[in-house]
Amino acid sequence: MSDHHDHDHARTFQPDHTEPTSDAALLGLALRELLISDGHYTAQEELRMMDAMQKASPHNGALLAARAWTDPDFKHRLLNDGANAIKEMGFNLLPIEFTVHENTDSTHNVIVCTLCSCYPRGLLGMSPAWYKSKNYRARVVREPRTVLKEFGVQLGNDVEVRVHDSTAELRYMVLPQRPRGTEGWSAEQLAAVVTRDALIGTQRDLDINAVAD
C-alpha cells in the first residue's frame, strides 16, 4: 500500500494498515475496487477526498469559539444563524443548518445523534469512536448527568442540562465558556485551549495551561 499520506499531515494522520478480514469489510473493499474499475470514480479522486477529510479538525470549531469570545457581534450571528456566520470564517456546511448552543454559568449543552452519528465533521473533524458508540447514544439522552460525570463533568442541580439530539438536517456545536485568566489573549491563543470534547459538550471547563495541537 502506498505511503502517499506520509508527508505534511503525517502527525495527525497515522492510519492503521491492518488488513481487514471481515466479510463486511471485504465486501466494502470489493465494491470500492469495482466502482473504480467501472469508472465511477478514480483513485485520484479518492485520495483528494481522503485528504480533504483529514484536513478537517476540531481546530476549525475552536477558531469559531475563539472568534465568538472576542467579537460579540460575531457571537450574536453565530448563535442566531450559524450556517451563514461560519461562511465569514471560510467554512460552509450549507444546505445543512448549523446550530451553536452557548454554555453559561446556568446552562450546559451536550450533543448526540441517537439514530446514527450526525456530526459537524467539517468543523470538528472525524467523530470520536465513543460518539458513534451505542452506549453513548443510548444513555446520554436519558441520563446525561451520569454520562457527563463519567467524562469528568460534575454539574449541580443549579445548572440546567440541555441535550441536543441531532436527527436530521441540522448540525450542532457547543460554545464553551471562555476560561478565566485569558483576558487580553488573542483569538489564536484562545483557540489553542479549545478541545473537541468541549465543542461536543462532554467537557465543560477548559484548561488554559493545556495547549491543544
Next chain:
Amino acid sequence: MKQPSKPHDVGGLAGGPIDPGEHDIAYWEWQIDAMIRLALKKGLISDFAEMRDGIERLAPEDYERLNYYERWATSLAHTLLGKGVVSREALDAKVAEIRARQSAEASQ
C-alpha cells in the same frame, strides 16, 4: 417509552460504560468513508437518507455484530446491488480476488 422497532433506534435504552478512548481509523475505513462520499457526489446514491435506510434494514444481529464502517460498507453494497450499479457476480468475484491476494501476501 415506546419500544424501538429497529436496532439503530437506541436513544433511551440501557447501556454499559462508554469507552472514552481514542481509536485510530484504519486505512480501509478511510477508503469506505471516501467511497460513500464519492457515491453521493457522483449521484450513485441520491441522498444520505439512502445510506441510513440501508443501515436500518440490517438484521438486528448484523447491526450489533458489525462495526461502524462495516455497516456503511454493507449498506452501500446492498443499495448499489439493488440499483444494478454493480452485479452480485462481479462483487463476489472481486471479494474472492481480494481474499486470494491477501493470502498470497500473507504467505510471502
Next chain:
Amino acid sequence: MSEPRFALGQRVRIAARDVAVHHRVPAYAQGHVGTVERICGLYGQPETYIHGDGQPFTRLYRISLAQTDLWPDYSGSSRDRLDIEIFEHWLEASS
C-alpha cells in the same frame, strides 16, 4: 414555500406511529409533548428521499422536551431539557 404551521413557543405533540419506512423520529420522543424552540428551514422528507426526491419539502422544527416528561425515572433537575429536530408532518397541536 409554505408558512410554518406552528409558532415559536407553541405546545406540540410528536406523533407516535408504527412506520416501516425510513424516518427520523426516535421511538423515545414519539407521543411526547414539547414546545417549538426554533423554526428551521424546509427539507426533503426522509420518508420520500429513499426512492424519490424528498418531496414535498417540509418544515423542520426544533422541539424542546422536559426530561422529566420523557423519562419517569429521570434523576436530574426538573429544568433539564432535550431538544430534537422534528418535521412538521410528525407534529400536531397540543393544548
